[in-house]
Amino acid sequence: MNTIIQRIDPENFRDEELQEACSILQKGGLVAFPTETVYGLGGDALRQEASAKIYMAKGRPSDNPLIVHIADMDSLRDVADNVSEEALQLAENFWPGPLTMIFKKREKVPKSTTGGLETVAVRMPSHPVARALIRESGVYIAAPSANTSGRPSPTKAEHVREDLDGRIDMILDGGAVGIGLESTIVDMSTNVPTILRPGYITKEMLERVLDNVQVDPAITAKTMNPNIVAKAPGMKYRHYAPKGQMTIVEGESEAVIREINRLVREKKQEGSSVAVIATAETEMRYVCDHVKSIGSRKTEGSIAAGLYDILREMDHIGAEYIYAESFEQDGLGKAIMNRMLKAAAYHVIKV
Numbered sequence: 001m002n003t004i005i006q007r008i009d010p011e012n013f014r015d016e017e018l019q020e021a022c023s024i025l026q027k028g029g030l031v032a033f034p035t036e037t038v039y040g041l042g043g044d045a046l047r048q049e050a051s052a053k054i055y056m057a058k059g060r061p062s063d064n065p066l067i068v069h070i071a072d073m074d075s076l077r078d079v080a081d082n083v084s085e086e087a088l089q090l091a092e093n094f095w096p097g098p099l100t101m102i103f104k105k106r107e108k109v110p111k112s113t114t115g116g117l118e119t120v121a122v123r124m125p126s127h128p129v130a131r132a133l134i135r136e137s138g139v140y141i142a143a144p145s146a147n148t149s150g151r152p153s154p155t156k157a158e159h160v161r162e163d164l165d166g167r168i169d170m171i172l173d174g175g176a177v178g179i180g181l182e183s184t185i186v187d188m189s190t191n192v193p194t195i196l197r198p199g200y201i202t203k204e205m206l207e208r209v210l211d212n213v214q215v216d217p218a219i220t221a222k223t224m225n226p227n228i229v230a231k232a233p234g235m236k237y238r239h240y241a242p243k244g245q246m247t248i249v250e251g252e253s254e255a256v257i258r259e260i261n262r263l264v265r266e267k268k269q270e271g272s273s274v275a276v277i278a279t280a281e282t283e284m285r286y287v288c289d290h291v292k293s294i295g296s297r298k299t300e301g302s303i304a305a306g307l308y309d310i311l312r313e314m315d316h317i318g319a320e321y322i323y324a325e326s327f328e329q330d331g332l333g334k335a336i337m338n339r340m341l342k343a344a345a346y347h348v349i350k351v
């Protein structure tokens with residue numbers, strides 16, 4: 001299959017530029033497109049063949065459900081049942097934006113889209129290209145991240161191409177995305193709204209709107225504990241991972257730098273290729289051929305936005321061992337560390 005690559009300027013485009021993408025979606029084909037979180041791989045959420053193609057292109061396990069992207073509130077009622085007052089309040093405050101909510105699904109949403117579940121995940125994205133694509137195509141777009149299953153999520157069209165060129169109909173290249181981490185997922189189908197995946201919308205932000213919000217224990221687990229079953233099926237897979245073995249070193253900054261330099265020396269002596277994931281504040285302190293800064297600790301947003309690109313770069317370098325600094329788990333840091341711990345398969349050294 002030849003994958004069409006079309007550039008589009010998110011700040012300045014006409015809806016007509018999306019004609020071909022819309023027609024692909026309407027015919028049941030697949031289009032990767034930018035959202036404010038990461039690039040999504042879109043297909044018609046109400047057509048079983050379309051979601052089957054998504055699973056096939058990504059190599060995604062079929063029990064890992066897709067998020068349905070909509071552009072207005074009428075569409076929410078069309079796909080979701082039992083939408084609570086609390087859910088409407090969250091929508092009012094955070095939609096369009098990086099928040100996904102889980103509801104009981106309506107009959108018309110095929111189980112192929114929901115990974116066999118009776119619930120459906122719904123999000124109203126804020127990215128102008130994503131919004132226009134949903135509106136102009138008239139399609140509810142099922143869209144998981146546009147990467148090969150298990151690889152870091154794509155934050156640039158180039159990442160999508162790396163994974164899916166020749167496997168999907170089209171990539172809309174709208175440049176680098178803004179947030180760089182997947183949406184926060186909140187289960188609204190249970191008694192107490194429950195965060196199943198941390199993201200840009202933090203627990204504190206949700207608590208400004210709702211009195212009671214809980215966190216799925218699988219998120220805070222420090223290890224891959226087989227006794228804790230993640231409610232979001234996607235969270236159970238090793239995810240966001242570079243090919244090399246990644247270790248996070250935790251502790252006071254000077255001690256972390258010393259320990260990482262020691263580990264790098266050790267691995268180099270063994271003849272292995274090693275890389276360090278540092279920050280703008282520390283990158284000069286490491287003695288290693290490959291030292292990459294994710295961003296500045298002063299702006300957590302830059303760390304979130306740079307993380308997946310750096311994880312992919314580790315593969316380009318061919319790093320067999322990767323040592324990374326760790327981050328405070330407050331606010332956005334919670335989402336950042338959640339993704340990093342998974343990338344490192346929970347390998348953590350404390351110093």
Ligand code: AMP
Pocket residue numbers: 064065066067102114117119120121143144145182185196231232233234235
């Ligand atoms: P992705 O868009 O690739 O980040 O994947 C979507 C994520 O949403 C996966 O981790 C799924 O497990 C989660 N998800 C989608 N639908 C549901 C659902 N009905 N219940 C729980 N989690 C869901």
Ligand code: MG
Pocket residue numbers: 144145153
């Ligand atoms: Mg994903």
